[in-house]
Amino acid sequence: MSTSGGHRDSVLQLKHHNDYTVRVDSPHAHAIPIGHTGISVDRAENHAHSISGQTTSVGTGDPISNMPPFQTVHYIIFADNLASPSVIAKQFTYEITTTDLSSPIEEIQDYASLDLEPFEKSPIWSNNYLSQLNIQRRPFAFQIELVQSVINSGNSLVSLQTGAGKTYIAALLIKYYYMKKQKEENKQFLTFFFIPNRSIRDQQVTAIRDVGDLRVMPCDDDSSVHEFVQYSHVIVCTPQKFLNCLIDKTIFFNQVDLLIFDECHHCIGNHPYSKIMEQYLVYHPLEHQPKIIGLTASCGTKLTRSELVLKELLNSQERQRNALNKLYELCATLNCNDVVTIKNTEHIEELSKKIHMPIDDQILDVQSMSFDQHLKKLVAAIESLLKYIGSQCSPTIGALTDEQTLVERKKDAEKQNNFENVILIKYMIMFVKRLDALTNLPMKSIINDIINKIDLFYNKKEMPLTIETKVHDYCIQTMNSIVEQLKESQYYLTNPKLDFLTDLLQRLIKQRDDARGLILVSRTLYAKLLFDYFNERQDSKDIIKPYWLVGQNGVDYQNSLSEQDEALQNFRKGLSNVLIATDIVQEGLDVPECSFIIRYEFVSNEIGTVQSRGRARAEKSSCFLVVDKGSKNHNKEMINRLKEKEMSEALNNWQQISSHDLKLNLQKVQSRIIDQWRAEADWKKIVQSKLQDSEGIDGKVSCRTCDYYLGEISWIRKRNSNYFVRQQQLAEHVEIELYSSAQMYKEIQVNGKVRCGNRKCREDIGGVQQYTDRPDIKEICALACKKLKFTLKDQHGDYQVSTVKKWTEVTFKIPELEPLMSTNAAPDQP
Secondary structure (H helix, E strand, O other): OOOOOOOEEEEEEEEOOOOEEEEOOOOOEEEEEEOOOOOOOOOHHHHOEEOOOOEEEEOOOOHHHHOOOOOEEEEEEEEOOOOOOEEEEOOEEEEOOEEEOOOOOOOOOOOOOOOOHHHHHOOOOOHHHHHHOOOOOOOOHHHHHHHHHHHHHOOEEEEOOOOOOHHHHHHHHHHHHHHHHOOOOOOOOOEEEEOOOHHHHHHHHHHHHOOOOOOEEEOOOOOOHHHHHHHOOEEEEOHHHHHHHHHHOOOOHHHOOEEEEEOHHHOOOOOHHHHHHHHHHHHOOOOOOOEEEEEEOOOOOOOOOHHHHHHHHOOHHHHHHHHHHHHHHHHHHOOOOEEEOOOOHHHHHHHHHHOOOOOEEEEEEEOOHHHHHHHHHHHHHHHHHHHHHHHHOOOOOOOOOOHHHHHHHHHHHHHOOOHHHHHHHHHHHHHHHHHHOOOOOOHHHHHHHHHHHHHHHHHOOOOOOHHHHHHHHHHHHHHHHHHHHHOOOOOOOOOHHHHHHHHHHHHHHHOOOOOEEEEEOOOHHHHHHHHHHHHHOHHHOOOOOEEEEOOOOOOOOOOOHHHHHHHHHHHHHOOOOEEEEOHHHOOOOOOOOEEEEEEEOOOOOHHHHHHHHHOOOOOOOEEEEEEEOOOHHHHHHHHHHHHHHHHHHHHHHHHOOOHHHHHHHHHHHHHHHHHHHHHHHHHHHHHHHHOEEHHHOOEEEEEOOOOOEEEEHHHOEEEOOEEEEEHHHHOOOEEEEEEEEEEEEOOEEEEEEEEEOOOOOOOEEEEEEEEOOOOOOOEEEEEOHHHEEEEEEOOOOOEEEEOOOOHHHOOEEOOEOOOOOOOOOOOOOO
16 A cells, blocks of 8 residues: 655554544544455545544444454554554553554665665675665675575575574565565565464564565464455464465465465474465465475474384484485475575684574483482372272273373273263373472472362362262372471472572573573473472572463463563563573574573473574573483483484585485475375365265264263354354353453454353363354354264264364364345344
């Protein structure tokens, strides 16, 4: 969308709730509502509101006043000097952040005369040339080398160590292709920059804007990417958002010039990266296809099973062949022609001098024999409880301490409608998780957490089973007895490993001003309990200022999206100096002040080993792994470091292969991948064709935990990825708990949660929602497939029980929600 001379464009995002007013403190400004109900982007200028230097009502008497409550509205704001506006509604003021669509720096005026040959070929870009390109930050020579290698190679995978500026290299390439497009008759340009998780979205937006001239937009949690296409050069989003639009046909590959896959090593299996490339190579091969760039610090190796790892450890040739095959597979899947690395020896030296990497990279193993002896009391108590609970099951279960085996036993009990065993095995799984954490977390914290979980399980029910009451009371009595035995112990509040961690943290924080560091852990339980531990520890309270960060879907503890954002902001601002997090931050988090990384009993794969090291961005930073000596994690880390070395060797070997052989080998691998995708798609079609229509099925939906009847399979409908039953159909069989205030996600208003109506169970099974654009439906119950059980009659007349994790795996067809035929359609009757 064009603007009048001298004006800069910004996007204002706000939540609409009935009528509101907008104040923009600017001498020249007007607002154009974009893409909301009743107003298309093309017609938006006809509905512009003058908001020059005054408080102006927006919404009253205008088509946007017909919008559902809380709908997101996008505005293009044209202004010379746009101050921070706010939305004033009734007695509340909501701060609004405007997003500048163009660079604040003066734009390139004449693309036609701009010479791009130095960009493509010259190893040195002069200050004058950078000024012509409107690039304010001088790239390193090694970055220029990689940029030019990608331009020469076409679709490429850029392999560069963490912290060396992969995003900036990508931004320079985006700008190059943008400038090149401006020389053509069709100047419209669009890039999608995919991020593996939302936590780094704003960070990447800022990094790409750094090159100037590009309109870079983050696709927020409540929006769809197609809404940003009309007024963006670059859209930063998670791959699933783009994939959803591809499948819904609200966006097409021929609209896109460039796709960039950040952390592209994820492009395997069923990851959204792979699904995008399946669409690209299988379903849209004849369309104009955008260029592709992949970014990674480590391509990884293919092995995951321990027995195969051990086999390869004995065969160096097999290891090297496997690592090289991984490169072929990754490039073929991403349709890339080459893996681009730094080859110039002077540039390799420049990289080592200019880019800060940890000067310390150590495995710190801890031995604590005295504590191990002391811990035996608590271990014995938990094992005795596991044995007791297992003996109360029918049929009985041995005192298993393997979590996965217990999970399988629970699944069996669910299919067999053994409600008692499902409940009791849930207790056992909880105990086993805590058993594994005893040497790593404070005994007091674990015991309190166990007692809280036991009470949470039990108190959720209005009428608990007799056997659950018996088990609950016995467990509480046993744990309280243990507290009495251990509370005077020197190890009740801490342990040698935690003391070691605390001393390490204090030393690292005292070493430098404004020190900040990450503690990476494997589970949400660790993040929360370590956060509590450091908050309660008096001798380090003035030094260690912790915060914790986990995802929103954790089993034990969760952070909402707003809590995640707050944790990251506090860490970046220095309000906290230690961020305790799961691997939600292992990829891509860029905090230049981060001076140390500690992996606390957390070892993932070789990619995780490489990436965690790169999170320490400050000069003379440190990276540590704290583990028990000789433990599984210790051994796994040693294997990861071997795999890292193998991948480095594979990259060197890749450079020795001729371009002709690379092309042939990649074609063979890609043909195999495409054939596999097509075979899987054909199989899915066959399966789908044999599925019964749910409307004609004699079958029921029940709670997976207790088998309580919830409704008929024929009641289920879907809309996009949402599967639901209308609330009035389930009203007699569920319990509704409404939130104090509704939550809004695009067109879905979440009003509360849905629980199983069995008072002996009351398991959470979904959410109470409303479609704000479908007032005819009223409230719906969006159901979680993993909490449900389906019983339906097969072709022989026998009833079969089905339990699956995802709605896409059910053995029957679910019809789409019927379209709204008329705006005057009568709403559902209660």
